Amino acid sequence: MAFTRRDFLRRGTLFVAMGLTAPTFLTRTVEAMPEFGSSAAANSRKMLVVVQLGGGNDGLNTVVPFGDDAYYQVRPTLGVPRADVLRLTDTIGLHPSLAKLKDRHDAGQLAIVQGVGYPNPNRSHFRSMEIWQTAIPDKVASNGWIGHYLDAQCCGEGAPGVLPAANIGGQAPLALWNEHVLVPSIGSLSTFQFRTEDGEAPDPATSQLETFRRIYAQQTSERVYDEFVRKVGVDAVNTSETLKRVARSYQTTVQYPRNGFGQGLQTIAQIISGDLGSRVFYISTGGFDTHANQARTHANLLTNVSDGLHAFMLDIERLGKLDEVMVMCFSEFGRRVRENGSGGTDHGTAAPVLLLGGQVQRGLHGQQPSLADLDSGDLKYNVDFRAIYAGLVKDWLGGDPSKVVDPSITPLSLIRTASVAPTGLDPIASQGTSRRDLIGGLLARAIA
Numbered sequence: 001m002a003f004t005r006r007d008f009l010r011r012g013t014l015f016v017a018m019g020l021t022a023p024t025f026l027t028r029t030v031e032a033m034p035e036f037g038s039s040a041a042a043n044s045r046k047m048l049v050v051v052q053l054g055g056g057n058d059g060l061n062t063v064v065p066f067g068d069d070a071y072y073q074v075r076p077t078l079g080v081p082r083a084d085v086l087r088l089t090d091t092i093g094l095h096p097s098l099a100k101l102k103d104r105h106d107a108g109q110l111a112i113v114q115g116v117g118y119p120n121p122n123r124s125h126f127r128s129m130e131i132w133q134t135a136i137p138d139k140v141a142s143n144g145w146i147g148h149y150l151d152a153q154c155c156g157e158g159a160p161g162v163l164p165a166a167n168i169g170g171q172a173p174l175a176l177w178n179e180h181v182l183v184p185s186i187g188s189l190s191t192f193q194f195r196t197e198d199g200e201a202p203d204p205a206t207s208q209l210e211t212f213r214r215i216y217a218q219q220t221s222e223r224v225y226d227e228f229v230r231k232v233g234v235d236a237v238n239t240s241e242t243l244k245r246v247a248r249s250y251q252t253t254v255q256y257p258r259n260g261f262g263q264g265l266q267t268i269a270q271i272i273s274g275d276l277g278s279r280v281f282y283i284s285t286g287g288f289d290t291h292a293n294q295a296r297t298h299a300n301l302l303t304n305v306s307d308g309l310h311a312f313m314l315d316i317e318r319l320g321k322l323d324e325v326m327v328m329c330f331s332e333f334g335r336r337v338r339e340n341g342s343g344g345t346d347h348g349t350a351a352p353v354l355l356l357g358g359q360v361q362r363g364l365h366g367q368q369p370s371l372a373d374l375d376s377g378d379l380k381y382n383v384d385f386r387a388i389y390a391g392l393v394k395d396w397l398g399g400d401p402s403k404v405v406d407p408s409i410t411p412l413s414l415i416r417t418a419s420v421a422p423t424g425l426d427p428i429a430s431q432g433t434s435r436r437d438l439i440g441g442l443l444a445r446a447i448a
Contacts, residue, residue, distance in 0.1 A: 046396050049268060049281045049312075049327045050146070050175070053305070055289030056125065057331035058298055059351030059379075062098070063112055063368075067091025070371040074338040078295055078345070088112075092368060097302035100310035101356070105363075109313070109322075110356055111414055113388060114366040117350035117381025121333065125289070125347075128332040133175035135386050135405045145389055145404050146280050147178030152403040154181050154279060163239065163276040168264040168283040176282055184239065188263070189247035189270055192240055246274035254315045257307045261285040265312040273319055279397060288331060292342035305329070309356060322358035326396055326415075329354040330385070336377055350381035353388055359396075359416045387412040 064080045065071045067090060072079045085093035086102040092114075094102050104110045118137045122128045131137045135145035143151075146165065154164040167176055167185040176183050186192050250270045256262040261283070268281045285305065290298050309327060316325050334351030350369055369379035390401035390411035401411050 045277075045324050046398070047272065047278055047281070047321075047325050048392060048397060049283065049325060051305075051309075051327060051329040052129075052173070052282070052284040053288050053301075053329060053331040054129075054284055054286035055331070056128075056333045056335060056347055057288040057301075057351060058290060058294065058345055059331075059334035059348075060337065061294075061298060061335075062095055062302065063114065063352045064093050064095060065091060065368055065371065066093055068371055074371065076339070077343060078339045088364065092364060095299070095302050097299045098306045100306045101354070104310065104313065104356060108362045109358060109360060110354065111360040111362055112364050113353045113355070113383055113412070113414070114364060115350045115369040115379065115382040116330075116353045116366070116385050116388065117333075117379075118384055118386070121349040121378070121381070123333060123347040123349075125332060130174060132330060132332055132385060133173055135389055143177045143179065144173070144175035146175045146282070147181075148404045149280070149393055149397065149399050150176075150178045150181040150183070153397070153399045163271065163278045165280040165282070166268075166271060166278065168267055168281060169260075173282060173284070176280075186243070186267060186271075188267055189243045192243050242274070242276070243271070246270055246276070249274070252315055252318065254311050254318065256311045256315075257304060259304060259308075261304055262308040262311060265308050266315070269312060269315040269319070272316065272321060272325065290335070290344045291340065291346060292344040294339075294344040313356065324358075326355060326357035326360065326392065328388070328392065329356075334379060337371060337374060337379060338377060348378050349375070350379040353385065355414055361414050361416055365412070365414065383412065384409060388414070391415070 060071065060075070061078065061080055064085050066080065066082045066085045066087075080095055084096045086096060086099060087093040088102075088105065094105075101110055118131060120137065122131060130140070133144045134141040135148075150165055163184070164181055165176060165183045167173065167183060169187065170185060172183055172185045184192070247270055250273045252266075252269070254266075254269075256266045264283045264285075268283065271278060271281070285301075285308075287297070287301050309329075312327070313322070316322055330353050331351055333347060333349055335345035335348040337348070338345075340346055366383040369382065371379075373380065386405040386409045390405045390409050391413050392415075393399040393401045393404050394411045395413055395415040401407075401409070
């Protein structure tokens with residue numbers, strides 16, 4: 001069956017991977033989509049991998065205050081036995097399921113920020129995650145903190161290269177929503193492909209890819225929708241093929257866990273191996289809402305996180321990029337201090353944030369919240385999560401933190417070699433390559 005221009009428009013032709021379609025807002029704003037330009041600005045190849053632990057990770061059983069007797073008094077059945085804690089200091093240690101992350105700590109590659117939260121904490125999964133993803137605690141926002149970074153640093157002359165950011169998994173999170181930069185959601189590189197709105201993928205018989213190229217590659221249209229389809233569609237085709245080439249060339253001896261989180265991290269390593277100028281990756285893993293029977297469930301969840309991140313770091317080391325990659329693990333809130341009657345814990349507030357990488361300032365940062373000074377049974381935060389974001393944007397990604405968080409927030413420095421030069425262009429983009437030859441794909445801002 002031959003496909004015509006009318007077929008593409010009628011079917012709402014777009015996009016890449018997983019059958020999702022374009023947000024309608026882009027038909028109104030396609031003219032604002034900047035081209036990748038050229039610049040003599042210094043290049044920064046630093047990459048940030050954001051790991052979302054969905055459900056509310058129990059921070060007290062992740063970073064364990066085993067030196068405080070009060071911990072065992074409020075958690076008579078869930079408290080991690082002192083003998084099992086992987087000790088970081090004489091009073092603080094890691095859950096035994098995090099053995100491989102403890103090895104990373106001992107190698108100088110793990111930092112833990114204790115007592116992270118925000119004013120007037122919210123215990124709703126939806127609202128608290130929204131706050132963490134937008135970095136705006138006091139009002140509802142339409143774009144995310146990473147999205148603000150992408151808008152400020154990764155378009156026009158500040159564009160870093162082929163694939164500025166990617167979400168691994170399903171629909172992109174609010175954190176990635178932005179105004180100008182297209183961000184793909186990728187299940188795996190092998191399934192990342194051009195699709196129409198009804199989910200059809202091309203095959204040799206229909207030759208939709210070639211039809212699309214023939215119709216739109218050289219066309220200049222005065223109609224905004226046609227121009228939108230042309231720009232984004234060609235980007236989608238090219239990005240799909242680029243990532244498939246990366247997948248074919250990637251080889252590793254590292255054994256990743258055979259679960260969704262492990263395979264998603266391997267997908268990130270594959271993209272990194274292709275040197276596509278990426279700056280930010282986002283990946284989520286869930287199950288941390290442990291209201292009942294927590295002990296075994298939480299141990300298994302932490303094992304998956306530890307083993308997956310360890311494999312990822314081994315792969316990054318193999319690629320020679322240990323000093324170019326930083327991982328940040330967060331959850332929307334911690335758990336209540338006291339265990340409940342169902343062998344679990346309920347929604348709480350402050351919790352630790354973990355950072356992993358070759359250039360991180362190893363060890364504990366901030367203060368472990370006091371178990372004797374609680375806020376209605378919850379931990380009091382002492383580090384605003386926005387200070388972590390600001391520090392990573394400023395010292396790691398080379399951006400302007402005031403574009404991402406409230407300018408009154410003081411960045412928390414967690415990088416050994418702070419600060420890096422301002423973000424510039426990837427060498428590929430600096431040669432004047434047009435946007436059509438570069439990024440494309442699914443949009444982070446997926447709205448109805």
